[in-house]
Amino acid sequence: MIGFQTLLKKEILRFWKVSFQTVAAPILNAVLYLLIFSHVLERHITVYGEVAYTSFLVPGLVMMSVLQNAFANSSSSLIQSKITGNMVFMLLPPLSYREFYVAYVLAAVARGLLVGAGVWLAALPFVHLPLQEPLWVLTFAVLGGVVLASFGVIAGIWADKFDQLAAFQNFIVMPLTMLSGVFYSIHSLPAFWQGVSHFNPFFFMIDGFRYGFFGQSDVSPWISLAVAVASGLVLAALTLAMLARGYKLRG
Amino acid sequence: MSQPAVRVMDVVKRYGALAALDGVRLEVAQGEFFGLLGPNGAGKTTLISALAGLVRPDGGRLEVMGHDVVADYRLARRNLGVVPQELVFDPFFTVREMLRIQSGYFGLRQNDAWIDEILASLDLTAKADANMRALSGGMKRRVLVAQALVHRPPVIVLDEPTAGVDVALRQGLWQFIRKLNRDGHTIILTTHYLEEAETLCGRLAMLKAGRIVALDTTENLLQRFASHTLRVRLAAGAEVAALGGHPAGGGWWEFAFDRYAEVESILARIRESGVEIADMEVGASDLEQVFLQLMRAA
Ligand SMILES: Nc1ncnc2c1ncn2[C@@H]1O[C@H](COP(=O)(O)OP(=O)(O)O)[C@@H](O)[C@H]1O
Numbered sequence: 001m002i003g004f005q006t007l008l009k010k011e012i013l014r015f016w017k018v019s020f021q022t023v024a025a026p027i028l029n030a031v032l033y034l035l036i037f038s039h040v041l042e043r044h045i046t047v048y049g050e051v052a053y054t055s056f057l058v059p060g061l062v063m064m065s066v067l068q069n070a071f072a073n074s075s076s077s078l079i080q081s082k083i084t085g086n087m088v089f090m091l092l093p094p095l096s097y098r099e100f101y102v103a104y105v106l107a108a109v110a111r112g113l114l115v116g117a118g119v120w121l122a123a124l125p126f127v128h129l130p131l132q133e134p135l136w137v138l139t140f141a142v143l144g145g146v147v148l149a150s151f152g153v154i155a156g157i158w159a160d161k162f163d164q165l166a167a168f169q170n171f172i173v174m175p176l177t178m179l180s181g182v183f184y185s186i187h188s189l190p191a192f193w194q195g196v197s198h199f200n201p202f203f204f205m206i207d208g209f210r211y212g213f214f215g216q217s218d219v220s221p222w223i224s225l226a227v228a229v230a231s232g233l234v235l236a237a238l239t240l241a242m243l244a245r246g247y248k249l250r251g
Numbered sequence: 252m253s254q255p256a257v258r259v260m261d262v263v264k265r266y267g268a269l270a271a272l273d274g275v276r277l278e279v280a281q282g283e284f285f286g287l288l289g290p291n292g293a294g295k296t297t298l299i300s301a302l303a304g305l306v307r308p309d310g311g312r313l314e315v316m317g318h319d320v321v322a323d324y325r326l327a328r329r330n331l332g333v334v335p336q337e338l339v340f341d342p343f344f345t346v347r348e349m350l351r352i353q354s355g356y357f358g359l360r361q362n363d364a365w366i367d368e369i370l371a372s373l374d375l376t377a378k379a380d381a382n383m384r385a386l387s388g389g390m391k392r393r394v395l396v397a398q399a400l401v402h403r404p405p406v407i408v409l410d411e412p413t414a415g416v417d418v419a420l421r422q423g424l425w426q427f428i429r430k431l432n433r434d435g436h437t438i439i440l441t442t443h444y445l446e447e448a449e450t451l452c453g454r455l456a457m458l459k460a461g462r463i464v465a466l467d468t469t470e471n472l473l474q475r476f477a478s479h480t481l482r483v484r485l486a487a488g489a490e491v492a493a494l495g496g497h498p499a500g501g502g503w504w505e506f507a508f509d510r511y512a513e514v515e516s517i518l519a520r521i522r523e524s525g526v527e528i529a530d531m532e533v534g535a536s537d538l539e540q541v542f543l544q545l546m547r548a549a
């Protein structure tokens with residue numbers, strides 16, 4: 001148990017020691033999105049009938065920050081350790097692969113939640129944002145974080161080079177977040193693209209998250225919950241299978 | 252105490268067509284100072300990695316203090332400290348943070364007294380709060396040694412710890428490792444410096460292309476491959492094995508010696524046994540050359 005706690009602490013310290021880059025920068029990023037999009041679109045769009053666009057946008061940006069930072073944390077930590085070779089410090093001690101997995105995922109979720117909370121707090125003075133069902137908000141933030149953190153573990157273990165990891169980020173994570181309804185309600189899309197969105201698990205995570213704020217969403221939060229839990233279970237199983245085999249870690 | 256510190260049982264490791272380890276069998280007793288020698292690519296690091304669970308063998312098994320490194324990995328790893336060959340470090344932490352983290356990984360929470368002791372022994376106290384990035388290569392190497400010791404493992408493996416380390420530091424490191432051995436730790440070490448192996452290791456294994464080609468006490472190996480050799484050809488049928496000679500074929504016998512003063516006494520012993528010397532030569536071949544010869548021959 002001490003071994004696991006130490007690994008978790010080390011993983012949290014690792015991003016906390018450079019929190020300017022790992023926490024402050026992504027918060028600033030999301031706030032810039034918020035300023036620009038809200039300035040451009042505020043007067044033109046309302047969602048769900050009466051929700052102002054900026055209010056609608058904030059939960060999307062918060063969740064996007066949670067997801068992207070959870071992914072970034074586990075994946076970049078792992079690939080750095082692999083490339084610099086200090087992964088050996090975690091492979092020599094008597095840590096189980098399950099402890100390894102849970103520590104990396106929890107630390108990544110912690111960073112995701114920290115950045116998400118930062119974006120939310122930064123936005124509060126500027127927008128009117130209800131918080132109707134905080135439990136849904138927390139549930140989806142944590143679940144989304146776990147899904148992306150697991151995905152980050154897979155990417156970090158699989159990738160041998162930074163540009164391979166960047167490909168994961170640019171060709172999978174970014175498009176799936178951008179096309180998930182962060183910036184719009186999918187009901188504003190043509191039917192075809194609405195259909196496509198339903199194959200994107202990120203859409204459900206963001207939609208469910210948003211439900212917690214407004215009590216309204218594109219699909220039922222229970223469906224979103226089911227999708228998020230299923231995605232989490234599939235990725236966790238896949239990651240644990242990789243780690244159990246020592247894939248790319250124990251030759 | 253009859254439990255060996257390390258057991259390597261017919262271990263095979265393949266990388267594609269290459270057999271990095273080709274059926275290695277080996278036992279190291281507790282308290283030994285054991286040397287693993289061999290040219291680059293012989294499989295030394297692979298063997299150490301298999302012992303540490305960093306590499307999964309395709310065949311055979313390994314034990315540390317009686318614990319299987321796969322089935323019983325927690326206890327096996329608790330009993331093992333490894334100083335890796337590569338000079339790796341985590342740039343996010345200071346020396347002390349690194350040692351505390353490493354202690355934690357091994358389940359130890361309050362380990363500062365021991366950490367201070369290791370730091371002092373390795374002459375790192377002044378650098379305890381320096382970031383790992385700020386350390387010279389020699390210091391990083393010593394931190395790696397310190398990291399391997401945080402959990403006081405009975406078995407310590409060092410993979411070329413003195414490669415690229417200057418002479419003064421090398422001396423200091425050997426003194427420290429010798430002391431660990433005197434304190435009861437089993438030491439397994441790979442090195443390129445054969446004089447080092449000769450003075451430190453009680454027993455040696457020579458590895459070539461994944462196979463052990465020689466496994467004996469350093470004394471016995473030196474007998475055969477001493478830095479100096481007196482070769483004598485004796486009258487047909489004569490034997491001088493009792494005098495410490497080794498048959499070298501064609502009536503030739505080899506006697507190992509370190510100093511030229513010993514030649515006289517060897518010759519005197521042969522004369523006293525009544526054997527006639529037909530021919531004689533003194534070879535000043537050093538261990539390095541002999542090692543290379545052995546590698547070529549095997
Ligand atoms: N991960 C790997 N993939 C492919 N070949 C490897 C790998 N690791 C080691 N080898 C090969 O196995 C052989 C033994 O390597 P190694 O154990 O590092 O030798 P040594 O430590 O004795 O110099 C070498 O031929 C090396 O190229």
Ligand SMILES: [Mg+2]
Nearest residue numbers: 295296297336
């Ligand atoms: Mg090596």
